[in-house]
Amino acid sequence: MDxxxxxxxxxxxxxxxxxxxxDTTIANVALPYMQGSVSASQDxxxxxLTSYIVAxxxxxxxxxxxxxxxxxxxxxxVCIVGFTVSSILCGAAHSLPQIVLFRCMQGAFGxxxxxxTQTVLFNINPPERQGRAMSMFGIAVMAAPxxxxxLGGWLTSDYSWRxxxxxxxxxxxxxxIGTLVFLPETKVDSxxxxxWLGFGTLSLAIGALQLLLDRGxxxxxxxxxxxxxxxxxxxxxxxxxxxxxxxxxRPFIRPALFADRxxxxxxxxxxxxxxxxxxxxxxxxxxxQGLMNEPIVTAGLVMGPRGFGTIFSMLxxxxxxxxxxxxxxxxxxxxxSAWAFYAMSRWNLDISNTTxxxxxxxxxxxxxxxxxPLTTLALSTLAPEHRAEGAGVFNxxxxxxxxxxxxxxxxxxxxxxxxxxxDLSTGVTAFNRLLSSPHVxxxxxxxxxxxxxxxxxxxxxxxxxxxxxxxxxxxxFATLATLPLLFFVKKPERTNATATMPAE
Numbered sequence: 001m002d003x004x005x006x007x008x009x010x011x012x013x014x015x016x017x018x019x020x021x022x023d024t025t026i027a028n029v030a031l032p033y034m035q036g037s038v039s040a041s042q043d044x045x046x047x048x049l050t051s052y053i054v055a056x057x058x059x060x061x062x063x064x065x066x067x068x069x070x071x072x073x074x075x076x077x078v079c080i081v082g083f084t085v086s087s088i089l090c091g092a093a094h095s096l097p098q099i100v101l102f103r104c105m106q107g108a109f110g111x112x113x114x115x116x117t118q119t120v121l122f123n124i125n126p127p128e129r130q131g132r133a134m135s136m137f138g139i140a141v142m143a144a145p146x147x148x149x150x151l152g153g154w155l156t157s158d159y160s161w162r163x164x165x166x167x168x169x170x171x172x173x174x175x176x177i178g179t180l181v182f183l184p185e186t187k188v189d190s191x192x193x194x195x196w197l198g199f200g201t202l203s204l205a206i207g208a209l210q211l212l213l214d215r216g217x218x219x220x221x222x223x224x225x226x227x228x229x230x231x232x233x234x235x236x237x238x239x240x241x242x243x244x245x246x247x248x249x250r251p252f253i254r255p256a257l258f259a260d261r262x263x264x265x266x267x268x269x270x271x272x273x274x275x276x277x278x279x280x281x282x283x284x285x286x287x288x289q290g291l292m293n294e295p296i297v298t299a300g301l302v303m304g305p306r307g308f309g310t311i312f313s314m315l316x317x318x319x320x321x322x323x324x325x326x327x328x329x330x331x332x333x334x335x336x337s338a339w340a341f342y343a344m345s346r347w348n349l350d351i352s353n354t355t356x357x358x359x360x361x362x363x364x365x366x367x368x369x370x371x372x373p374l375t376t377l378a379l380s381t382l383a384p385e386h387r388a389e390g391a392g393v394f395n396x397x398x399x400x401x402x403x404x405x406x407x408x409x410x411x412x413x414x415x416x417x418x419x420x421x422x423d424l425s426t427g428v429t430a431f432n433r434l435l436s437s438p439h440v441x442x443x444x445x446x447x448x449x450x451x452x453x454x455x456x457x458x459x460x461x462x463x464x465x466x467x468x469x470x471x472x473x474x475x476x477f478a479t480l481a482t483l484p485l486l487f488f489v490k491k492p493e494r495t496n497a498t499a500t501m502p503a504e
Contacts, residue, residue, distance in 0.1 A: 005182055006124050012178025013117045014136060016080055019171040020110040023052070023087075026148035030161035037161065038096045051100045053403060054210045055107030058203045060396045061253060062194065063112040064389025067119065069192045073185040076116050077176060082109030084172030091165035115391030120183070122379055122387055132318040134375045147307045150300035157297060198244050198252025205237035206400070213407035217414055257382070257390055265488045266378025267397045269330075272482040273374065274401025276337065276475045277367050279409040280344075287468055288356075291349060291461065298353075305357040309364025310371075317372045326373045327486050333369030334479055340366055341476035345469045349461070377489065409471045416470050420463035 027034075027048060034040070034048060066075045086105040093099040121133040155163040212230040219227050245251035258264055281303075288299035317329055340363035347356075375394070382390045 008178060008182040009124060010121065010133065010136060012175050012182060013076075013120060015171055015178065016076070016113050016175035017117050017137060019168050019175060020083065020113045022148050022151070023106060023110065023168070026152040026155075026164045026167075027052075030152055030156045030164050033156055033161040034099065038094070038099065040096045047096070047100050048103055051103045052107040053214075053399070054207055055104040056111040057107075057206045057210060057396065057399045057403070059108045059111035060115065060399060061202055061392050062199060063115040063392035063395075064386075065192065065194050065252070066112060067116060067186070068189050069194075071185045071188045072116055072120060073179065073183045075112060076120075076179050076183065079109045079112050079116075080172055080176045080179065083113070084168055084176070087165045087168035087172070091162040111395075112392075114395045118375065118379060118391040118394075119387045123186075123384055127322075127380070132321075134318065134321075134372050136314075136318070137375070147304065150297075150304055153297045153300040193250070195244075195248060195250060195252035198241060198248065201237045201241040201244060202252065205234050205241060206396075208234035208237065209400070210403055213403050216407060217411045221411075253389065253393060254386070257386060257393065260381055260390075262381050262489065263378050263390055263394075265485055266374050267394055269370075269374050269482060269485055270378070270394060270398045271401035271404075272478065272485075273367070273370055274398045274403075275405030275408070276341070276479050277405075278402035279405035280341070280363065280472075280475060282406045283409060283413070283468060283471055284360075291464060291468075294353075302353050302356050303360060306360035306364040306367075309361035310368040311364075313365040313368025314372050317369050321373055321376055326377055327489050329369055329373045330377075330489070331483070331486060333366050333373075334483055335366075336362060336369065337366030338476050338479040341472050341479060345472035345476060347469065347472075348465055409474065412474060413464075413467050413471055416467035417460075417463050420466045421460055424459045424463055 031048060063075075083106055086102050086109055089102040090099060090106065093102055117137060118134075121137055125133045151167070152164045155161075155167065208230045212227055212234060215230075216227055221227055222231070241252075245253055246255055284303055285299055288294045288302060294302065313333075320329060340359055343359045343362075378394050379387055379390055
């Protein structure tokens with residue numbers, strides 16, 4: 001393939017990926033404004049995020065079927081148009097049900113974009129350039145969620161929450177024109193049929209699990225009949241799905257994919273990366289805005305260096321792949337990420353923005369050093385005809401890891417705040433001599449209503465700081481626990497064969 005054509009295809013697909021990846025976080029900062037606009041409660045407005053995640057998770061696995069049955073180019077064009085139109089409808093919505101419905105549409109149309117982009121980039125690049133191509137893809141996937149709060153905060157504060165959806169329109173137009181002009185079509189198997197039983201059971205398992213994770217903390221987990229019901233449905237549906245794919249003649253996901261050792265290791269790795277990466281992203285905005293009282297735009301800017309660290313790392317690692325053992329790059333990335341979480345676990349309210357930005361940059365370097373070789377590792381040894389299906393499973397694993405991570409750290413945060421508050425309060429009595437000091441009693445006297453309220457506020461603040469520290473320690477140990485997977489990674493063999501996409 002001509003290098004200029006390859007560059008044009010890469011650019012338009014990266015724009016589509018950037019558009020989809022931005023929407024994973026750009027709407028987060030606008031939620032309070034949406035809540036007031038549509039008169040929704042705190043629990044109800046959370047469905048704006050949940051609906052997108054559920055629809056995206058359900059529609060990621062069928063990517064392989066869609067690509068085989070209709071062709072990558074046709075599916076990609078439909079997804080870009082559908083995502084752009086859904087974004088316009090989200091911006092024009094005037095009620096909560098409308099926003100939730102259109103966010104579901106966004107998630108459904110956006111889900112195939114990432115695996116299809118990965119498949120195309122692998123197919124149009126020879127093996128020696130695949131690492132560099134994955135670094136460009138990874139920049140959009142990993143940096144966009146970090147830059148989303150910055151862009152979303154600016155658009156919301158200067159314009160309206162509706163602008164966070166309308167920003168997708170110019171990106172969608174560019175991606176559509178570029179894909180239509182430059183991307184060649186792949187072969188189509190018109191007789192290929194969808195395994196509806198496999199798709200249905202997996203969709204049911206994903207949907208039930210996502211609802212369980214999103215609503216578990218609110219419903220006090222398994223003390224709620226709803227959570228028990230969702231867990232039973234998720235477990236049974238997953239069991240039926242696993243049994244089905246190993247017994248059906250043409251299953252929804254072919255078990256042959258899991259015969260590839262590197263694909264298995266890469267999929268397990270990306271679950272861990274999803275848990276730690278997106279969980280950390282969900283913790284920082286409330287820490288900066290709620291505890292440190294940073295304005296929304298400032299908080300976004302302070303988080304920005306993490307994205308720059310990711311970009312820098314991915315560009316560097318993209319050049320190292322093929323020259324340095326993948327296992328070494330992954331080890332360095334995990335070690336750097338673990339150190340960043342360790343540093344974050346020692347933060348307090350006196351921490352400077354400069355320190356936060358530096359640690360964020362280092363954390364971004366670590367995440368970038370993991371993501372690029374991981375994607376290359378998982379997909380490079382798969383046969384070209386299996387890559388779209390493999391990429392769908394790989395991205396599903398990332399999504400589910402992210403969902404689990406966000407739910408776990410937020411549940412731990414809520415629990416630890418309560419425990420820490422109770423522990424710190426044990427020393428607050430009328431017999432504590434420190435509290436009887438005139439300088440302390442003037443503000444925090446336990447003998448007056450105002451003093452008790454002020455003292456409780458300080459204790460609650462410190463309880464939250466400790467809870468955040470504990471969450472970051474959990475993420476550090478979760479990162480270190482991934483290290484043994486390196487022993488299961490097999491270094492991909494070098495080959496001079498060039499896999500190209502057939503022209504239409």
